[in-house]
Amino acid sequence: MSTTSSLPWAAAPAVSDAKALYARHTSGFEQRVADTVAWLRRATAEHPGRVVLANSLGAEDMVLTDLIARHQLPIAIGTLQTGALHAETLALIPQIEQRYGLTVDLYAPQQESVVHFVRQHGEQAMYQSIELRKACCQVRKLEPLSRMLGGRSAWVTGLRREQSANRGTMPAVETEANGRVKFNPLVEWSWNDVWHYIASHDVPYNALHDQFMPSIGCAPCTRAIAVGEEFRAGRWWWEDESAKECGLHVKKPEAERALA
Template sequence: MSTATNVANAAGAARQAPTPELAAKIARLDALLDSIAARHERVKFASSLAAEDMLLTHAILSRGVSIGIFSLNTGRLHAETLGMIDRVRERYGYEIEQFHPQQAAVDEYAAAHGLNAFYESVELRKRCCEIRKVEPLNRALADVSAWVTGQRREQSVTRAELHEEEHDGARNIAKYNPLADWTEADVWAYLRAFDVPVNPLHARGYPSIGCEPCTRAVRPGEDSRAGRWWWESRDTKECGLHITIPIATASENASA
């Protein structure tokens, strides 16, 4: 089932009780989030405000789990994405913390290369991501011992080996991907079941949503991240936020 169909169904259908299989996944997710909050004095969830992250937002806020939520406001986001911050405030009474890039670095990049130089090479694209996403993320995570993401293995080839628990080697903190084994169908079934607000761009064929100039709608048969940096090869479609190693490997390295 396509993302557009999933969104249409989510918008037009009454709440649907989760199947026993989904109910089991939800129970496991809730237990995992509770465990993460209990294991870490300070933990944050990085939300892109897309479907998976709205699922986790609901799972955290509707149950009062002690996990803070923030978003990276890159300065190039769609208006629809920014509008989700208001929808979260209206629905849950929660103000998502926003982290912005350093304006001096943005200006320096634009002066040296041009505002949209990221189309010219992977190197310039990654530099733009470093300024607008990675550096703000580093500031967001400076005071925590763990963070949570909405990544799933099914999303793309670059995430096929995703682990539920990892070690973020770049920041030396724990990292959790509680939806790692969830399918797209699972995500949208959850959103329907709990009437969770979703980004309207999903209904227009955007399963993965990033900065406006770097994101397009996907075509039939493409994976969910094909619309991100579509001018690049499939194996470069990450922005540098997710440099991690499996927790088992981290333990082995520490004892080596």
């Protein structure tokens, strides 16, 4: 694992151009792109008409969206409209549809569940405890994701090993407990790779990346990172590092799966 001082965002100067700051061509880049396209083609070949990109509207998923469109791959695009996203994040949806001619399917939480949660715990519940924050994620993200994946036999994510220690050994493809296959075709990409691709192909991206937010989630749970901080330091910054997952990409223990 790289040390903090070697990370591309660790010594960020006071600029507001993510492409200028992060985009770097590194050895093996072209092969990593080719490998990613091969993984995407495999997903469509093995799961025709039943694969979706879970697009968080972050930089990595915009790279995958561009590759899907560029290679005309039959992969649906879905995103979780949590009801708490930044305006800058939502602004990408029409840009995707206009630029690529692709439909972005939106999956919102059940309104009655949101209302009940807020009435019971308040608008600021996520700051009160890890349990309440994860309960909010359950309502706003996990339940909508279950509908996004309904009827799908595979899904694609923009996860990379470099993003966190928890993701450091993540495979490019994995089979989940329910038999659904999860493709992570960017696992070997660096943050420099992501932005080199964006810069090379003029890929639309979330304007919040220009404000030192490399990892972007719901507005109450995302802040800019400071010099020297890790990639995901701006997510749930009030929590212990080991807790920083919403549940979308966390494997359940065997006992918990048996009860699910």
